[in-house]
Amino acid sequence: MRKLELHWQILIGMLAGVLFALAMVQLDWGPKFISDWIKPFGNIFINSLKLIAVPLILGSLIKGVSDLKDISKLSQMGGRTIGIYIVTTVIAVTIGLGVVNIVKPGASITEATRIELVDNYKGDADAIKSKADKQKEAGPLQALEDLVPSNIFAAASDNGNMLQVIFFAIFFGVGLILIPEEKAAPVKKFFDGFNEVILKLIDLIMLAAPYGVFALLAALIVESPSLDLFKALAWYAFCVVLGLSLMLGVYLLLVWVFTKISPNKFMKGMSPAQLLAFSTSSSAATLPVTMERVEEHLGVDEEVTSFVLPIGATINMDGTSLYQAVAAVFIAQAFGMDLSLSAQLGIIVTATLASVGSAAVPGAGMVMLVIVLAQAGIPEAGLALIFAVDRPLDMCRTVINVSGDASVSMMVAKSVGKLREPKVKNWDDNYKK
Ligand code: ASP
Numbered sequence: 001m002r003k004l005e006l007h008w009q010i011l012i013g014m015l016a017g018v019l020f021a022l023a024m025v026q027l028d029w030g031p032k033f034i035s036d037w038i039k040p041f042g043n044i045f046i047n048s049l050k051l052i053a054v055p056l057i058l059g060s061l062i063k064g065v066s067d068l069k070d071i072s073k074l075s076q077m078g079g080r081t082i083g084i085y086i087v088t089t090v091i092a093v094t095i096g097l098g099v100v101n102i103v104k105p106g107a108s109i110t111e112a113t114r115i116e117l118v119d120n121y122k123g124d125a126d127a128i129k130s131k132a133d134k135q136k137e138a139g140p141l142q143a144l145e146d147l148v149p150s151n152i153f154a155a156a157s158d159n160g161n162m163l164q165v166i167f168f169a170i171f172f173g174v175g176l177i178l179i180p181e182e183k184a185a186p187v188k189k190f191f192d193g194f195n196e197v198i199l200k201l202i203d204l205i206m207l208a209a210p211y212g213v214f215a216l217l218a219a220l221i222v223e224s225p226s227l228d229l230f231k232a233l234a235w236y237a238f239c240v241v242l243g244l245s246l247m248l249g250v251y252l253l254l255v256w257v258f259t260k261i262s263p264n265k266f267m268k269g270m271s272p273a274q275l276l277a278f279s280t281s282s283s284a285a286t287l288p289v290t291m292e293r294v295e296e297h298l299g300v301d302e303e304v305t306s307f308v309l310p311i312g313a314t315i316n317m318d319g320t321s322l323y324q325a326v327a328a329v330f331i332a333q334a335f336g337m338d339l340s341l342s343a344q345l346g347i348i349v350t351a352t353l354a355s356v357g358s359a360a361v362p363g364a365g366m367v368m369l370v371i372v373l374a375q376a377g378i379p380e381a382g383l384a385l386i387f388a389v390d391r392p393l394d395m396c397r398t399v400i401n402v403s404g405d406a407s408v409s410m411m412v413a414k415s416v417g418k419l420r421e422p423k424v425k426n427w428d429d430n431y432k433k
Contacts, residue, residue, distance in 0.1 A: 006206065007271040013210030014279060017217035024222065031222040039219035045212025048205050049276075049285040052198055054156045056288050057165050057310045059195040064306025065173025066188055073416075074174070074307075080415055081308050084408045085316040086352070088254075092247050092318035092404075093351045096325035097344055099243040105235035106333020109385075114334055118384045129370055129380055162284060162314045162360070202288040206272070213279035220391065233389045236330045240393050243322045244400045251407040259414045261298065269297035269422070270406055277402040281394045283313040284360035286402050294406050301418035308412050312405030313360050319400030320365035321355035323393060324372050331373065331382030343376050350375045365397060366390050 004012075020038075024030030068074050147167050149155035155164035176184050252263035267274075273290040280286060291309050294300045325347050332339050339347075354368035366383070373380050413419040 006209070007275055009210040010213055010272060010275040010279070013212075013214040014217050014275070017214035018221055020214070021218040021221035024218070034218050034222045038215045040215075042212060042215030042219050045205075045208060045215065046280055046282070046285055048208075049280070049288060050282075052201050052205070052288055053162070053284055054165055055194070056198050056202075056291070057162065058156070058169050059191055059198055060291065060302070060306035061166060061169035061310055062173045062176065063188065063191045063195050064303050065170055066176035066184065066191070067303050068173075068177065071174065071177060074170075074177075077304070077307060077412060077416055080412050081311060081408065084411055085312065088250075088404055088408060089316065089318050089321050089352045089355060090348060091250060092243075092322040092400075093325045093348045095246050095250070096240075096243045096322035096351075097329065097347065099239050099246070100326040100329040100333075101344075103235065103239050103242075104333060105239050106330045106335075109334045114385065118381055129383065133370075162310070166310055166314065198288070199292060202292055206289065209272070209276060213275070216279050233386065236326070236386065237389050237393060239330070240323050240326050241396055243326055244319055244396050247318055247322055247400050248403060251403055255407045255410050258411045259419055261410065266298065266407070266410075269293055270403060273402055273406070274399045277398040278395045281362035281391070281398050282360055283317070283398055283401045283405070286398070287313045287360075290402050290406060294409055297422050298406070298410060299420045299422040300409050300413040301420060304413040304416065304418045305409055308409040309405055312408060313402075315356045316405055316408065317355040317358055317360070317365070317397075317401045318404040319397030320358050320368075321351045322400070323365055323397045324351040324354055324369050327369055327386050328372050328376055328378055331385055332376070332378045334385055335379055335382060337378065339376065339378075347372060347376055360401070362394055362398075363390065365394065 021030075021034060024034055027033075065074060068077070147163055149161065149164035149168060152165075152168050155161045155168065176187060252266060255261055255266050256263060270290075270293055273286055273293045276289050277283060277286040283290075287310060290313070291305050294309065295302055295305050328347055328351070329339060329344070350372045354371050355365070358364040358368045366386075370380055370383065373382065410419065
């Protein structure tokens with residue numbers, strides 16, 4: 001029998017996880033059974049993906065940069081990457097603001113519902129706020145200062161320090177370009193081989209993906225709060241999802257116009273990474289698979305993916321910025337505030353910056369949302385309003401974050417002549433080996 005393609009396997013795993021959990025919650029002992037015996041497998045799956053994130057960035061970025069041969073190529077690609085990342089993020093925030101101003105989801109919230117929501121999630125919202133307060137205390141140049149680690153082993157020992165690892169890898173790569181060819185050769189060879197091993201590990205981990213997402217979704221279902229509250233937030237969620245869908249349309253259009261790769265081909269190539277982003281809510285955890293899909297299935301040269309994608313996973317979060325814009329205006333509407341045009345323009349700037357500062361892990365966008373709210377003068381207690389639906393929306397925005405990184409890498413590749421025919425024509429071949 002022909003083996004099912006990976007994206008179908010993952011989809012079936014997700015669906016089975018949801019159905020299984022819905023059945024289990026009917027039993028008294030069901031939820032505990034899922035937390036004790038199913039959830040750990042989901043955690044193991046996510047951990048195994050995170051496990052290879054740092055070695056992957058180190059290996060692929062050092063190899064990628066050193067392959068560039070000269071520094072001018074690096075700065076050319078770097079400039080384009082950052083430029084396109086900023087443009088797509090601003091487009092995303094603008095779409096979010098457009099949708100939320102037209103649909104006005106906050107207007108449908110009654111006083112009673114608002115009080116109920118704020119009461120229910122006050123504790124959670126306070127915890128998020130105190131995390132965000134720490135970020136706010138930082139000086140204006142803190143982010144720049146944080147970019148340079150004082151110890152590479154310390155930086156690499158914490159998955160939250162990806163930018164520092166990226167900095168080191170680029171710096172090391174630059175060093176490799178600048179030393180004589182014969183001295184650089186063995187080091188490059190080592191990283192070549194190292195890279196191959198990591199890519200193989202990703203293949204192996206992906207074999208477990210259908211089971212991993214089964215466990216993740218089952219755990220999510222038994223832990224989610226009451227369905228009643230979800231109803232009040234349906235309109236808000238609708239706006240976020242509508243905005244995210246429009247943004248996906250923008251990517252498909254951009255990719256099609258700039259690279260002539262059809263939307264169908266892009267989606268087919270990316271779907272395992274997108275499904276994984278959906279299940280893990282983490283662009284960092286999805287990064288290994290994003291890199292593999294973009295390289296092998298969409299034909300972007302490794303030189304480009306190894307540079308553009310790790311940076312994108314950490315700083316380019318279009319889904320997150322769009323969500324922050326919608327959430328901020330929704331909360332303002334719910335509290336009966338009218339946001340002026342200048343306040344909304346302010347949101348474009350802060351949501352763009354806040355999404356850059358969001359870590360590529362579940363829930364990070366919500367922490368940074370506090371900064372957007374504070375800047376626009378919107379009550380931070382409003383966080384409690386949106387808490388109940390944050391996780392499903394996090395799953396959706398992570399899909400857009402990952403798709404955005406992939407499409408930008410394709411445009412950058414095209415612009416530097418590094419887009420080629422994909423290696424794997426039948427796009428599941430490498431998992432069947
Ligand atoms: N979970 C998102 C990501 O990893 C970040 C966020 O919006 O919370 O891309």
